[in-house]
Amino acid sequence: MANFAIDAVKATTYDAIVIGSGISGGWAAKELTEKGLRTLVLERGRDVKHVVDYPTTMLNTWEMEHRGQLPLGIRQENPIVGKCYAFHEASAHFFVKDAEHPYVQEKPFDWIRGYQVGGKSLLWARQTQRWSQFDFDGPARDGFAVEWPIGYADIAPWYSHVEKFAGITGNKDGLAQLPDGEFLPPHEWNCVEKYFSQQMAAKYKDRPVIMGRAAHITQPQPIHLQQGRAKCQHRNICVRGCPFGGYFSSNASTLPWAAKTGKLTLRPHSVVHSIIYDEKKGKATGVRVIDANTKEMIEFYARIIFVNAAAMNTNLVLLNSTSNRFPNGLGNDSGVLGKYVAFHNYRAGISGEYDGFLDSTTEGRRPNGPYIPRFRNVFKQETDFLRGYAAGFSANRMSRTNQDGFGVDLKNSLANPTLGGWSVNSHMMGETIPKVTNFVALDKDLKDPFGIPQIRFSVAYDDNDDKMVKDYQEQMMEMFTAAGFKNLRVRDENRNPGIDIHEMGGVRMGKDPKTSMLNKWSQLHHCKNVFVTDGASMTSTSTQNPSLTYMALTARAADYAVKEMKKMNL
Numbered sequence: 001m002a003n004f005a006i007d008a009v010k011a012t013t014y015d016a017i018v019i020g021s022g023i024s025g026g027w028a029a030k031e032l033t034e035k036g037l038r039t040l041v042l043e044r045g046r047d048v049k050h051v052v053d054y055p056t057t058m059l060n061t062w063e064m065e066h067r068g069q070l071p072l073g074i075r076q077e078n079p080i081v082g083k084c085y086a087f088h089e090a091s092a093h094f095f096v097k098d099a100e101h102p103y104v105q106e107k108p109f110d111w112i113r114g115y116q117v118g119g120k121s122l123l124w125a126r127q128t129q130r131w132s133q134f135d136f137d138g139p140a141r142d143g144f145a146v147e148w149p150i151g152y153a154d155i156a157p158w159y160s161h162v163e164k165f166a167g168i169t170g171n172k173d174g175l176a177q178l179p180d181g182e183f184l185p186p187h188e189w190n191c192v193e194k195y196f197s198q199q200m201a202a203k204y205k206d207r208p209v210i211m212g213r214a215a216h217i218t219q220p221q222p223i224h225l226q227q228g229r230a231k232c233q234h235r236n237i238c239v240r241g242c243p244f245g246g247y248f249s250s251n252a253s254t255l256p257w258a259a260k261t262g263k264l265t266l267r268p269h270s271v272v273h274s275i276i277y278d279e280k281k282g283k284a285t286g287v288r289v290i291d292a293n294t295k296e297m298i299e300f301y302a303r304i305i306f307v308n309a310a311a312m313n314t315n316l317v318l319l320n321s322t323s324n325r326f327p328n329g330l331g332n333d334s335g336v337l338g339k340y341v342a343f344h345n346y347r348a349g350i351s352g353e354y355d356g357f358l359d360s361t362t363e364g365r366r367p368n369g370p371y372i373p374r375f376r377n378v379f380k381q382e383t384d385f386l387r388g389y390a391a392g393f394s395a396n397r398m399s400r401t402n403q404d405g406f407g408v409d410l411k412n413s414l415a416n417p418t419l420g421g422w423s424v425n426s427h428m429m430g431e432t433i434p435k436v437t438n439f440v441a442l443d444k445d446l447k448d449p450f451g452i453p454q455i456r457f458s459v460a461y462d463d464n465d466d467k468m469v470k471d472y473q474e475q476m477m478e479m480f481t482a483a484g485f486k487n488l489r490v491r492d493e494n495r496n497p498g499i500d501i502h503e504m505g506g507v508r509m510g511k512d513p514k515t516s517m518l519n520k521w522s523q524l525h526h527c528k529n530v531f532v533t534d535g536a537s538m539t540s541t542s543t544q545n546p547s548l549t550y551m552a553l554t555a556r557a558a559d560y561a562v563k564e565m566k567k568m569n570l
């Protein structure tokens with residue numbers, strides 16, 4: 001009998017466990033398996049195999065039951081995720097259904113999730129910018145949150161490492177506030193975008209308009225071909241999953257790469273309940289999982305654990321990992337677990353029209369667009385709010401199709417739309433300040449369908465965010481006017497926190513274990529064999545799209561963890 005027990009433990013024991021298979025978990029799996037670790041990836045959702053599990057990827061809009069739209073009933077059943085711009089008939093299967101995954105909104109928070117192998121890497125808009133030293137300096141310089149324990153020099157080689165593998169298109173712009181990376185050739189401008197960029201360069205010293213940097217393969221390198229990925233086809237229906245692997249997703253890239261090592265075990269339908277802490281050993285020994293199909297609780301064991309469940313779920317897992325030693329959540333001696341949550345604010349935008357370049361139009365599609373790096377409070381404090389915003393920009397030729405008539409006449413008029421002027425658009429990408437009053441906690445009474453306490457959100461905008469929205473509107477109005485754009489309309493959509501998806505914090509990095517959860521290696525100060533490398537670890541948010549930084553932090557932490565395992569018997 002005893003032997004059976006030992007065999008059973010052996011069968012569920014690995015070198016490493018990774019919780020979550022999205023962008024950061026996929027990177028943890030790749031790095032750890034490549035370094036020879038038998039790695040178990042636990043994913044709460046179903047499996048999504050590259051290519052074969054992208055059911056809508058080859059469909060034309062007219063081949064879908066609702067022509068790409070979602071019926072009112074589905075929208076009404078999903079009041080939260082239904083607000084996400086990317087949720088439609090071709091992509092709905094990669095989003096969670098609201099009713100199946102309840103959470104508590106002490107204050108309104110639109111929590112957008114993708115629970116499946118690959119996580120939100122199948123849904124993301126693939127924008128990838130590096131942080132600069134100015135971003136890491138933010139909290140200490142401006143006196144909020146805590147000081148970052150790392151700087152640009154610590155992460156720069158890891159940005160290069162992940163960029164080369166993922167494939168990032170971009171232009172070397174030579175900007176101090178947005179360091180260049182290992183870029184594949186950039187996407188092309190259209191004439192109005194180029195014109196706007198030139199106008200801004202002539203008028204402002206510090207407001208460059210650059211081509212976006214994005215995780216698309218514009219010129220495959222041997223490393224991409226080895227992954228079985230090909231050049232991006234500019235289909236612009238990325239959210240359905242890309243059969244060419246033209247953009248980076250865990251499903252197309254890191255997970256199959258990890259599987260090829262022979263060291264990966266991927267277990268879908270495995271909802272991690274908590275991390276097991278062994279007081280005698282003074283470390284975590286494994287995780288408790290609820291099998292989503294059988295509802296059975298199973299334990300898995302490993303020497304190191306990477307928590308990559310996406311920021312808020314990572315908070316939930318740690319808060320739910322209680323023991324005599326850690327009654328308030330794993331590693332939470334400081335009491336900061338769940339606190340200092342921050343997010344991105346995309347509330348504001350501006351649109352207008354331009355009546356130049358009427359002899360030109362665009363051809364084809366482009367899965368990317370121009371980007372205006374942050375220009376407020378970068379080098380010094382210059383406004384009555386802290387931090388700043390980046391902005392997206394795009395210009396498109398407006399067209400009208402005449403839908404009258406039948407048969408050949410209708411086809412001809414649809415194929416030959418009447419061209420109008422150009423529309424120009426921008427949206428704000430603002431930084432929010434992590435505050436102790438923006439937090440998540442476990443609800444004392446309510447449980448999810450797996451018997452796990454529901455997470456409770458108490459997260460809101462503040463005065464700083466409102467001032468930033470106003471400044472974005474004023475500055476963009478000035479910039480659009482200077483470029484000769486007309487009929488300008490600014491907006492503040494006043495949407496709830498969360499809908500802009502980039503959730504961060506709660507398990508922040510910091511130098512001092514009394515005020516932070518993680519050290520400079522993304523390792524829990526008080527439970528050294530547990531690493532957190534998703535958005536939960538972010539001390540502050542800056543304005544860049546965050547996922548590239550999670551990838552780099554993950555690869556960096558994995559490298560350290562494997563070296564430490566040998567040295568410190570982790």
Ligand SMILES: Cc1cc2nc3c(=O)[nH]c(=O)nc-3n(C[C@H](O)[C@H](O)[C@H](O)COP(=O)(O)OP(=O)(O)OC[C@H]3O[C@@H](n4cnc5c(N)ncnc54)[C@H](O)[C@@H]3O)c2cc1C
Binds near residue numbers: 042084115547
């Ligand atoms: C429409 C959209 C557009 C976006 N655009 C961009 C962009 O342009 N640039 C950018 O940088 N980011 C963008 N993002 C955000 C980006 O997708 C996330 O930052 C990124 O996926 C986070 O990686 P992650 O590994 O932390 O989480 P995810 O990719 O969400 O993966 C987390 C995984 O953990 C699993 N999981 C959760 N809880 C548990 C549990 N208890 N047990 C087991 N498994 C669990 C989930 O099912 C999921 O598969 C976008 C997101 C969306 C939805």
